[in-house]
Amino acid sequence: MSSCEGPDIQSSVMERAIKLCIPVTLMIEVGQACNFKCQHCYNFDRSKKPTSPLLPIDLSLAKTALIQGRGLGCITLCLTGGEVLAYPHLNELIEEARRLHYAVRLKTNASLVTKQRAQELKALGVSDCEVSVYGMSEATYEAFTGKGNGYSLAKRGIENLLQAGIVVTLNMILHKGNFRELGHMLSWADELGVDYQISQDLTERYDGTKDSLRWRLDAKELRELYESFPQVFLTPVFPRETLNCGCARLQIAIGHDGRVYPCLGAPIEVGDLRHQSLEEIWHQSPTLKWMRGLETEDYKTCGTCSSKDYCQRSSGAVFVNTGNYLGKDEWLCDQAELKQELMST
Numbered sequence: 001m002s003s004c005e006g007p008d009i010q011s012s013v014m015e016r017a018i019k020l021c022i023p024v025t026l027m028i029e030v031g032q033a034c035n036f037k038c039q040h041c042y043n044f045d046r047s048k049k050p051t052s053p054l055l056p057i058d059l060s061l062a063k064t065a066l067i068q069g070r071g072l073g074c075i076t077l078c079l080t081g082g083e084v085l086a087y088p089h090l091n092e093l094i095e096e097a098r099r100l101h102y103a104v105r106l107k108t109n110a111s112l113v114t115k116q117r118a119q120e121l122k123a124l125g126v127s128d129c130e131v132s133v134y135g136m137s138e139a140t141y142e143a144f145t146g147k148g149n150g151y152s153l154a155k156r157g158i159e160n161l162l163q164a165g166i167v168v169t170l171n172m173i174l175h176k177g178n179f180r181e182l183g184h185m186l187s188w189a190d191e192l193g194v195d196y197q198i199s200q201d202l203t204e205r206y207d208g209t210k211d212s213l214r215w216r217l218d219a220k221e222l223r224e225l226y227e228s229f230p231q232v233f234l235t236p237v238f239p240r241e242t243l244n245c246g247c248a249r250l251q252i253a254i255g256h257d258g259r260v261y262p263c264l265g266a267p268i269e270v271g272d273l274r275h276q277s278l279e280e281i282w283h284q285s286p287t288l289k290w291m292r293g294l295e296t297e298d299y300k301t302c303g304t305c306s307s308k309d310y311c312q313r314s315s316g317a318v319f320v321n322t323g324n325y326l327g328k329d330e331w332l333c334d335q336a337e338l339k340q341e342l343m344s345t
Contacts (some may be wrong), residue, residue, distance in 0.1 A: 017073070018249050021292060023282065025246075026102075027253040027264055028065060030087035031056035036109055038134070039098040039215050040175065042320070043082070044207040046146070051207075057256045059089040061273060064252045067140070068278035070100050072250070080107040080264065082256075085117070091124060100123035105130065107171075110157030111150060113221035118157075118164035124126045128167035131158055135178035136185055143177050144215070162192060174200040175215040179225050186232075198232065199281050200225070201312070201331070203320045206267050219334060226342055234343050237309045243299045245315055248291035252282060262291060266316030268325070294326075310343070311336035 016143075017024050024085040033054045037046035044050060053055040066077065077097045080200055083104050084090065097104050098285065106121070109130045115119075118300045121129075141151035161168050172185050180201070202216045226233045244291045247262035256261055260271040260281050266304070270288050271281030282288065302313060307326075 004278075005132065014250070018246075019251050021252060022073040023069070023252040024074060024114035025070040025076045025078060025251040026065065027078040027080060028057065028062055029080055029254065029264055030082070030084055030090065030093070030254045030291050031063065031084040031256050033086045033088065034081055034083040034109075035111060035147065036083065036150065039144050040173065040202045041210045042203055042205050042212070044205055045209045045211065055256070056087050056089070057258070059092060059252070059290070061321060062093050062254070065273060065278060066093075066097055066100055066102065068121065070102070071253070072252070072279060075101075075103060077103065078105045078107060079101040083112065084108050091120070094121075094304075095125045097333075099312075103127050104230075107132070109145075109154055109163065110156075111147070113160050115159030115160045115163070118166065121161075122164040122166055126166055129161055130169045130171050131136035131161075132171045132173055133185060134173055135176075136181040136188065140178045140181060144175065157279055158192070162194070168192070168194045170194055170196040172198045173202075174198060174217065174225070175202060176217060176221065177215065177216060179221060181227070182229060182232075186229075198200040201278075201314070201317055201319050206320070211320070215332065217339060219338070222335060222338055223342075226338060230342070233338060237343070240309050240311070241287070243296055243302055243313060244294055246290075247315065249290040252278070262288065263316055266325070268319065268320055270289055293326075299326050302326075304337075305333075307340045311340040325334040 031054060032043050034046070079093070081087065082279050085108055094104055104126050106126055107338065108129055108131055110129070129288060131154070135141050135151065136147065138151045141245065142148055158168055167257040169190050172212055174182065200217055202212055204210045205212055219273045251263055252260065252271055253262070253264045258272055259269050260273055260278070261267055262270060270285040302308055312335070316323050318327055318329045319333070321329050321331070
C-alpha cells in the first residue's frame with residue numbers, strides 16, 4: 001500500500017464508524033490530582049482546597065472499561081487526568097490496554113516526564129502524547145499554572161518524550177497571559193518537528209465557578225491574534241455539513257468515579273460503569289440515543305446562522321457554558337463573526 005492511501009483508508013474507517021455508531025475512542029479520566037493549578041482547569045477551582053478527596057479511578061474498574069470497550073469496537077485509548085502521570089497504577093493500566101491491542105495516547109502537561117520515565121512509557125507501548133503548552137517563559141507558566149519551574153520542566157519532558165520515540169502533539173492553550181507568545185510556540189513546534197493544535201476556548205468549570213473565564217481573550221485581543229496570524233486562524237472554510245460532533249458516535253468517556261459521559265468535554269452523565277455494563281450504556285442510554293438523532297434543524301439558532309461555516313462550535317463547551325447542548329455560546333459567535341469579517345475584507 002502506498003503512503004498516499006493511508007488518509008483515504010482512515011477517512012473511510014471513520015465514516016463507517018460514524019454511520020454504525022462505533023466508539024473507536026475510549027477516554028478514561030484516571031484521576032483529578034495534578035501537580036499544576038491551572039487557572040482554566042475545568043475540573044474545579046484549584047486555587048482552593050478540594051471539597052472532596054481526589055481519589056483515582058479504581059484499577060479493576062478501569063480494566064473492566066478496557067475489556068468492555070474493546071467489545072464495543074474501541075481501538076484507541078486516551079488516558080487523561082488531572083495529570084495522567086500522577087496516577088499510581090498507570091503502568092499496569094497501559095500494560096492491560098496493550099494486551100488488548102489498544103493504541104495508547106496520554107494527555108499530559110509533561111512536567112513529570114524524566115528521561116527514564118519517557119523510555120519506560122515507550123517500552124510500555126505508549127504511541128503518542130498530547131501535551132498542553134501554556135506559554136514560552138517561566139513567568140507565563142507560573143502565572144497560569146501556579147508551578148514554579150513549570151516551563152523548563154514541561155520543555156524537558158517534551159524533549160524526553162521525543163528522544164524516546166514517542167509522537168508528541170502540542171496543545172497550545174491561548175489566554176490573556178500568553179497569546180502574544182504564539183509566534184514563539186509555533187516556531188518551537190517547527191523546530192521540534194511536531195504537530196500542534198491551538199485552542200482559545202476556555203470554559204466555565206464543572207463545579208460551577210466561572211473565574212476561569214477571566215483569562216479568556218476579549219474582542220480586542222482576539223482581533224489582534226487573528227490579524228497577527230491569518231495563516232493560522234483565517235484559513236479557507238468549507239460548508240459545515242453537520243453541527244454534530246463525535247459524541248454518542250465515535251467516542252465514550254469514563255470519569256474517575258466510574259460515571260460515563262459522551263465525552264469528558266460534554267459532562268452529561270449517561271450511565272455508571274459501577275452499576276451497568278458499557279455495552280448497556282452505549283446502546284440503551286436515552287441521552288445517547290437522543291444525541292444520535294439530532295439534525296441540523298434541532299440546533300435552532302446555530303443551524304440557520306450565517307456565520308456557522310466559520311464557527312468551531314463544540315456542543316460540549318456550549319453545554320458547560322450555557323447549560324443548553326443545542327444552544328449558542330456568544331463567545332463562539334464572536335469568534336465566528338470576527339473571522340467572517342476579516343476574511344471578507
